[in-house]
Amino acid sequence: MCSKGYEDKLWKTIIVGKFGDKGGWCFVVIGLTKFKYDNWYADFALKDHFLDLFSINQNEEILVADSWYVEVFAKQDDVTLLCLCGLEDQKEKEVNFSSGRYFGGNDKDLGSRLPFDAGFEAVGIIAAVGDSVNDLKIGTPAAVMIFGSYAEFMMVPSKHILPVARPDPEVVAMLTSGLTASIALEKAVQMESGKVVLVTAAAGGTGQFAVQLAKLAGNTVIATCGGKEKAMLLRDLGVDRVIDYKAEDIKTRRVMAKEDSFKEKKWTKSKDGRFSVKSLCKALDPERQGDFPARVIWNSMVPPRVSFFAWEATWKKVLTLDQIQRRGCPLANGCYLCLLEEKSIDHIRLHCELPRSLWNLSFSLFGVS
Numbered sequence: 001m002c003s004k005g006y007e008d009k010l011w012k013t014i015i016v017g018k019f020g021d022k023g024g025w026c027f028v029v030i031g032l033t034k035f036k037y038d039n040w041y042a043d044f045a046l047k048d049h050f051l052d053l054f055s056i057n058q059n060e061e062i063l064v065a066d067s068w069y070v071e072v073f074a075k076q077d078d079v080t081l082l083c084l085c086g087l088e089d090q091k092e093k094e095v096n097f098s099s100g101r102y103f104g105g106n107d108k109d110l111g112s113r114l115p116f117d118a119g120f121e122a123v124g125i126i127a128a129v130g131d132s133v134n135d136l137k138i139g140t141p142a143a144v145m146i147f148g149s150y151a152e153f154m155m156v157p158s159k160h161i162l163p164v165a166r167p168d169p170e171v172v173a174m175l176t177s178g179l180t181a182s183i184a185l186e187k188a189v190q191m192e193s194g195k196v197v198l199v200t201a202a203a204g205g206t207g208q209f210a211v212q213l214a215k216l217a218g219n220t221v222i223a224t225c226g227g228k229e230k231a232m233l234l235r236d237l238g239v240d241r242v243i244d245y246k247a248e249d250i251k252t253r254r255v256m257a258k259e260d261s262f263k264e265k266k267w268t269k270s271k272d273g274r275f276s277v278k279s280l281c282k283a284l285d286p287e288r289q290g291d292f293p294a295r296v297i298w299n300s301m302v303p304p305r306v307s308f309f310a311w312e313a314t315w316k317k318v319l320t321l322d323q324i325q326r327r328g329c330p331l332a333n334g335c336y337l338c339l340l341e342e343k344s345i346d347h348i349r350l351h352c353e354l355p356r357s358l359w360n361l362s363f364s365l366f367g368v369s
């Protein structure tokens with residue numbers, strides 16, 4: 001089938017898409033497809049990457065079409081993807097945990113949705129595009145995250161197509177795990193450079209991406225994992241300090257942590273040199289350096305509602321009018337006690353006339369002027 005029709009073009013785009021546009025890819029003898037058996041481009045052997053085509057190639061009587069004939073088309077706004085690294089690669093390696101988790105676990109859920117197509121992530125080559133799709137071309141390598149990606153061909157709405165540089169198996173790992181790590185670090189944590197980043201469960205799919213991204217951003221990375229092999233893997237990925245929680249106790253262990261080097265066995269972010277999550281949080285958020293007066297506020301002698309108010313007031317979270325304004329509510333702000341200034345937590349506690357006279361009264365009772 002190599003001699004005519006789109007199959008020829010399709011297989012050529014698959015191979016060129018995977019390996020680049022160098023070298024010959026096949027020659028045709030009256031309808032039979034022949035692939036070169038030796039290395040085709042750099043170190044990539046075609047026979048390893050296209051097992052089926054090569055097994056067909058071994059039998060001179062078979063046409064590619066005999067085993068591979070598929071009618072490739074795409075509806076209006078859809079794109080049909082030839083999945084190269086969905087099923088096969090996931091079978092060989094490890095299926096993303098989420099790939100097997102299709103339902104919430106209750107019987108109703110399962111019953112109502114059978115039968116279903118397996119797989120959630122795939123990478124491949126665009127084999128057909130619908131009439132309304134203008135921005136995507138046949139032959140473009142692309143990835144998708146959509147149910148049913150263990151299929152050889154899948155027709156998906158064009159908005160789900162993520163064009164990628166090469167249709168390599170590594171792209172599949174980058175989808176759920178890689179994007180989760182990237183979004184968590186960049187959007188949720190707003191990662192900077194020159195900080196200490198702690199990644200827990202770092203040897204998992206998402207964790208491995210997280211430690212590498214944090215390193216690339218120029219941070220010191222501390223990673224936790226369970227087991228020697230995982231610890232070794234994380235060291236290979238460039239983690240500065242690996243904590244194997246099966247071999248050492250995270251709570252009592254003195255963690256080696258100096259931001260630029262780990263030679264000194266001391267955690268510099270706390271007074272006693274011991275690692276604690278509290279000290280790490282403080283290091284990550286220096287604006288909250290001020291010590292919270294917990295003993296005074298959370299005191300059994302103080303009524304709970306007073307404690308709660310004092311706690312809110314310390315963090316400036318009391319819903320005074322200025323806070324309500326900050327949340328987008330268009331209210332006029334004015335202090336009801338003095339009718340002079342705007343109401344804020346500092347104003348009603350300290351600066352307003354009435355509270356100030358109360359403070360003065362209580363100070364004078366203790367002889368303070």
Ligand SMILES: [Zn+2]
Nearest residue numbers: 335337338352
């Ligand atoms: Zn006032």
